Amino acid sequence: MHYTTTGLDNRKIAIWAFIGSECMLFMSLISTYLIYKGKSIVGPYPHDSWTDPMTGRVFHGILDIPVTSASTFVLLMSSLTMVLALAAVQNRHVPKHSFGDRLLGSSKTWLFTTALLGAVFLGFQAFEFTAFVNEGLTIRTNLFGSTFFTLTGFHGAHVSAGVLWLLTLLAIDFKRGLQPSDEMAVDLCALYWHFVDVIWIAIFTLIYLIR
Amino acid sequence: MSQPHDKTPVTDSSHALPAAGESSAGHAHHASEKPHPTWKQYKWVALILTLITVIEVWVYYIPSFVASRLFVPSLLIMSAIKFAIVVMFYMHLRYDHKLFKVLFTGPLIIAITSLIALMFLFGQVAVRLS
Numbered sequence: 001m002h003y004t005t006t007g008l009d010n011r012k013i014a015i016w017a018f019i020g021s022e023c024m025l026f027m028s029l030i031s032t033y034l035i036y037k038g039k040s041i042v043g044p045y046p047h048d049s050w051t052d053p054m055t056g057r058v059f060h061g062i063l064d065i066p067v068t069s070a071s072t073f074v075l076l077m078s079s080l081t082m083v084l085a086l087a088a089v090q091n092r093h094v095p096k097h098s099f100g101d102r103l104l105g106s107s108k109t110w111l112f113t114t115a116l117l118g119a120v121f122l123g124f125q126a127f128e129f130t131a132f133v134n135e136g137l138t139i140r141t142n143l144f145g146s147t148f149f150t151l152t153g154f155h156g157a158h159v160s161a162g163v164l165w166l167l168t169l170l171a172i173d174f175k176r177g178l179q180p181s182d183e184m185a186v187d188l189c190a191l192y193w194h195f196v197d198v199i200w201i202a203i204f205t206l207i208y209l210i211r
Numbered sequence: 212m213s214q215p216h217d218k219t220p221v222t223d224s225s226h227a228l229p230a231a232g233e234s235s236a237g238h239a240h241h242a243s244e245k246p247h248p249t250w251k252q253y254k255w256v257a258l259i260l261t262l263i264t265v266i267e268v269w270v271y272y273i274p275s276f277v278a279s280r281l282f283v284p285s286l287l288i289m290s291a292i293k294f295a296i297v298v299m300f301y302m303h304l305r306y307d308h309k310l311f312k313v314l315f316t317g318p319l320i321i322a323i324t325s326l327i328a329l330m331f332l333f334g335q336v337a338v339r340l341s
Contacts, residue, residue, distance in 0.1 A: 008308055016311045020318035027322030034326070035333045069268045076264065079301050080257040087250070194302045198294055204264075205290035209271050210283055 015188045019195045022158075026199050029154060030206055033147040040142035044135055047211045062135055063208055064128065071124035072204050075159075078117035079197045082190045085110035089178045089186045107186070108173050114193065115166040118159055125156045148207065155203060158196050165189045248300050256300045263289050 004010045043050030044059040051058050088107035096105045129149070132138075139149040169189055172178060178186065248256070267289050270276050299305035304312055 006310060008310060013310065013314070016314040020314050023315070023319045024322045024325075027326050031326045031329045035329060037334070065268065065271060069264065072264055073261065076260050077257065079260075079297060080253060083253050083301055084250075191302055194297055197301075198297050201290055201293045201297065205267065205286050209267055209286050211277065 009184060011184060011188055012191075015191050019191065022195060022199075026151075026154070026202070029147075029151040030202065033151050033207060036143040036147050040144045042142050044132075044137045044141070044144075046144055046148070046207075057136075059135065062132060062137055064131065065208060067124060067128060068204065068208050071121050071128075072200065074117050074124070075121050075197050075200050078114050078121070079194050081110050081114040081117060082193045085114055086183065086186050086190050089183045090180060092178070092180055107178050108170065111166055111170045111173060115163050115170060118163040118166065118193075122156060122159055122163070125152065125159075151203065151207065155196070155199060158199070162189075162193050162196050165192065248303075248306075252300065256296055260293055260296060263293050 004013065006013070043052070044062040046063045047061040049058060049060050084104075085107050088105050088110055091105060092107070094105070129152075132145075137145045139145055166189060169178065169186060172182070267286060270282065270285065276282055298315070304315060
């Protein structure tokens, strides 16, 4: 137990303070993107077409909304599986009679599913980045490329850290089983994971949908 | 003089999803905490988040709506609703201690205010004074 004079667990105070500071970090990255929006001298652009005067090559709006919508859905669903993982740890000692109950009440099932969905989201991001580079957009091409890759790259790094955290919990679960006394550890991971989801909600609207 | 360690520990660990008739035994509840969402509520939250995302993408493909003045505000409102739902229900901030709310909303307000100020200074809504 790590209780403070407030009567609250200091690890939970720390994670909320960390999340608060992360809000400011991501808002600074989003601000930078929005300030430089529409100020790129050369393409490709996020939504508008552009013809390279040197080569005559035509670039269409580079953002792929259907693909990003799918990855957004994946990340939203991972938040649901994360709360189910936490609930499974808390209800570990509730008797489960059928195979279905055992499977759906297993923290291993939900931790693995959450990590898998996180990995799928990262796969979508890798696909998107590769497509952009093939289209001629890199972090050095223009202001859009610099701010876009920095912002979404930072978010992807946070998702990667979250997946590693989830896999660590899953390894502990396989090794000795997560007990109700471990629920704070899972709760901290869940808060971080939901925060990553919340930031993506803002990025999806501000960067991808608003033209 | 008060003894710091005499305080009853607040377990923020009452996130269990007991089915009807079950209780999350072994988890103390602080007097100020409200009961946390149930499995059914979590399913509804996921459904609402999905529906709002579908509407966001749907309006993106309506050219007349994109050209209207409602496009940006409606997307911002929908995004804010999704943001608030995840924070309140999945992150349990609605049910947790006031200190956690302060730790989150304080920096968030500073960040949003800074964003708005920067947009007015340098962004597309910049105020030109010359």
